[in-house]
């Protein structure tokens with residue numbers, strides 16, 4: 120069973136149980152005191168709506184003032200129209216009716232003002248949430264691969280969805296209610312103290328006591344909500360992984376085990392939620408008890424003051440009325456405080472992402488990379504994903520524009536890493552990568568990546584039409600250009616055989632398409648983008664000879680006139696390359712053409728022989 124380990128910064132609460140199949144690392148717990156700077160930062164998102172807030176605040180002030188005026192009319196009615204003190208006139212029914220009419224008018228004004236306030240704060244709240252989510256998403260899109268290496272997709276998802284949603288209440292009505300309650304409280308306190316200072320103090324004597332008790336609850340509530348978010352994040356990470364890996368789960372009949380694991384997480388989540396919710400609820404009874412004691416004091420001390428002739432009956436009724444209105448905002452402020460704590464926990468998690476800087480940053484004076492020819496140079500490049508474990512150990516490579524390079528080597532030898540550096544998904548620890556003699560760290564990332572095309576082994580198909588998927592290569596391409604590109608890579612025929620041709624809807628990841636078809640689509644996408652440098656991670660899955668021939672032919676079209684780097688698995692692709700680079704444990708151990716390398720009888724020759732042996736076995 121999970122232990123709650125989410126208390127200390129940097130502490131990983133990840134391991135579920137020794138020997139469990141899935142191990143998730145929770146996000147680091149973020150432990151900071153309630154901090155106004157962070158709240159100010161959050162409220163900064165409301166700044167663009169300052170003007171729209173003015174009439175809302177005006178409505179709030181009008182609503183509060185009318186609410187505060189009504190008890191004053193009660194006192195007037197009792198002390199003047201119903202039971203005037205001896206010698207100060209007679210009871211007056213017309214005055215009573217006038218005052219009742221005035222109260223009705225005040226109630227109507229209050230109703231209209233509240234209506235306006237609620238409707239418009241909701242609209243502004245939604246806009247703020249929209250902006251915050253947009254900011255967060257656009258920021259995480261810029262974050263480097265290192266950021267994603269460390270986090271399961273589900274935990275990133277939770278911050279953009281759940282954590283932002285958790286701020287919804289705060290922005291839709293919390294902020295304005297907070298202001299309203301503060302104004303109401305200050306108003307009531309002033310009125311009570313002015314009417315009768317002693318009685319005012321006496322009924323409010325319980326307030327400090329309540330604050331002392333509730334303060335001790337605050338810290339626990341904050342941690343409890345933070346814990347809930349972490350447990351939810353863990354569920355989401357698992358869910359995300361389970362859905363992605365559903366085929367494997369079913370193929371290995373792991374549903375039961377998966378279910379057990381999920382139940383376990385679900386249970387832990389419910390417990391965390393119940394704990395936080397119970398702590399939250401504790402505020403209510405504390406307020407009620409304080410209110411009851413306050414009322415007792417009012418009637419006990421108030422009766423004494425009436426008897427002693429210090430106050431009138433009207434004042435006592437007025438006090439009772441105000442006191443009724445006094446605990447409401449205090450109760451709401453207590454709840455609001457919990458809401459603020461929830462928002463605090465979520466905003467900490469959101470700002471943690473927003474403050475994350477891309478490790479692959481853009482130099483201050485980065486200029487756009489001019490149109491390139493396609494000369495690529497690796498200059499003694501050293502790289503490590505994790506400190507002390509170099510994945511590339513001094514790679515030097517000189518590639519002329521238009522050359523095709525095949526990267527070969529055992530699994531884990533560093534082929535993909537070379538490509539990751541060329542696209543600047545990571546930066547080298549030592550040495551440099553340059554294109555046309557320009558260090559790629561000195562140019563803007565957009566200008567670099569828009570000239571370096573990449574076709575990945577696991578071709579990503581987005582949900583949408585086939586046409587949209589090809590157009591992803593160049594968004595302003597015309598329909599004709601799309602068809603032309605598809606024809607050039609032999610994708611046109613299979614596309615036309617689909618029910619709606621280019622308008623056929625494909626689901627996320629393109630599950631309805633075969634491996635070969637997905638490859639051809641990605642070739643069309645790359646051809647449309649027309650990059651000078653093309654990177655190709657060749658799919659290893661064996662496909663039928665006819666598709667293989669089509670792919671070979673499509674490749675020829677795709678590679679013509681470009682510098683290309685291929686992580687090549689097919690012998691035909693490797694053989695046709697201008698230069699074969701053989702990697703082993705992060706080092707280049709051989710390079711040359713196919714014939715040269717075979718003749719030298721080294722590592723490459725061994726790899727090819729092994730492949731032949733495997734095929735003929």
Ligand SMILES: Nc1ncnc2c1ncn2[C@@H]1O[C@H](COP(=O)(O)OP(=O)(O)OP(=O)(O)O)[C@@H](O)[C@H]1O
Nearest residue numbers: 268504505510528529530531532533534535536537
């Ligand atoms: N994101 C990562 N974080 C940490 N280490 C990594 C990461 N990606 C790769 N590595 C490590 O870096 C080394 C080189 O990996 P790389 O992916 O470049 O190999 P490869 O030659 O492309 O392998 P394959 O043919 O299996 O795709 C390996 O030891 C691998 O474990």
